[in-house]
Amino acid sequence: MTSRPATLGQLRESGWESVPVKEEVRRNAAARVAAGEPLVEGIHGYEDTVLPQLENALLAGHDIILLGERGQAKTRIIRSLTALLDEWMPIVAGSEINDDPYNPVSRHALDLIADKGEDAPIEWVHRDVRFGEKLATPDTSIADLIGEVDPIKVAEGRYLSDELTLHYGLVPRTNRGIFAMNELPDLAERIQVGLLNVLEERDVQIRGYKIRLPLDVMLVASANPEDYTNRGRIITPLKDRFGAQIRTHYPLDIETELEVVAQEARPLEALGLRVQVPDYMAEIVATLSQMARTSPHINQRSGVSVRLSIANYETLVANAARRALRSGEKDVVPRVSDLDALAASTSGKVEIETIDDGRDEQVIERLLKSAVLTVFKDRCSSDEVRDGVGAFDDDTVVHAGDDVASTEYVEMLSRLPALRPAVVALAGSETPAAIASAAEFVLEGLHLSKRLNKDAVGSRATYRSR
DSSP, X not given: OTTSOOBHHHHHHHTOOOOXXXXXXXXXXXXXXXXXXXXXXXXXXXXXXXXXXXXXXXXXXXXXXXEOOTTSSHHHHHHHGGGGSOSEEEEETTOSSOOOSSSOOSHHHHHHHHHHGXXXXXXXXXXXXXXXXXXXXXXXXXXXXXXXXXXXXXXXXXXXXXGGGEXXXXXXXXTTEEEEEETGGGSOHHXXXXXXXXXXXXXXXXXXXXXXXXXXXXXXXXXXXXXXXXXXXXXXHHHHHOSEEEEOOOOSSHHHHHXXXXXXXXXXXXXXXXXXXXXXXXXXXXXXXHHHTTOTTBOTTTOOOHHHHXXXXXXXXXXXXXXXXXXXXXXXXXXXXGGGGHXXXXXXXXXXXXXXXXXXXXXXXXXXXXXXXXXXXXXXXXXXXXHHHXXXXXXXXXXXXXXXXHHHHHHHHHHOGGGHXXXXXXXXXXXXXXXXXXXHHHHHHHHHTTSEEEEXXXXXXXXXXX
């Protein structure tokens, strides 16, 4: 930073040019598109749907509203847009609203340049500072967004007519940057009116002052579709001023859901345990979320966030880790018996329909069983498990559950060798923990496909022939 211009005169000599923030974003977005790079990092499943629309909006220089249910990466997309700003930007030193040295608008900047001329000091701000965000709440005021008279400055002796008595709100302080308004419909309609000038005339007016601040702001907002008619609505003139409305969505397939989970879930290796989550167990977690999004027993207006998959995955691993810690095992491999723990992490993230009110546990249990059966049918063919079913005679009983040691499943396979091919093929490893997980999955799949009987008491289950 010491090599950068420190005064207005040095800035002119360096050849630096001032461009509007939307032109700056457009230029950097175009460079990424031309290089085949994604506009935003860490977003999965939007490559053919949301991201092309986002590219169009940025290249067109539009203000944007992202419309979608909870947990669809709207906020992450918005915050990622700062990467499309230049890394450093010069401002008039001491400016509260990032005054452009070539085109100052605040009284502080105008007076400083009038006094110092080409020797007016310049500061450089990082692109992360050029982002402002506000969660719209019913108590949000015009003072929060636009500004208000600062009584402290008045008490210091300034006149009310002095522009320096103003305390700028969030929007002016994000001048020459990106301002985000989350959950826009929750903003009172009379406050939404205050954003009309920002989006169209590109200025703000504070109280009764005869001043005009021509701001250079890119405005991005998020909203839930139901909020247009439920908690509030976006007033028509404000919607009309957004150049692009982009609809987000949940992952369209299991693979995308799992990519998000793998990226966001917090690992447990710090506990000194070797964690291995079999593919079929991860698929059960993702399939549960996919099924919940189409279930008539789940309120679809509320949505089923990807956070459900992440929380369930973490809970699944945590329950397996708790078992390993108690038994002294070092290998953590989740089993079907660990799925019972998912009720706690699921119930708070789905809204049961009114007709099923009070039956949350039953609804979640049915969804879990459907997810296990779906993955079992996809993973195990009838030929693979036919011999295993035949190994169960009238006296054969297999115990399973959270409190059954992994070595007991290994011993069980020695008694029922017909089950071994299917279990070993799924396990992918000869460790007792992996064998135990695969064995429970096969047994539960055979039960749910009506080939074995199951008696369950608490966390303990007993499988026998039909």
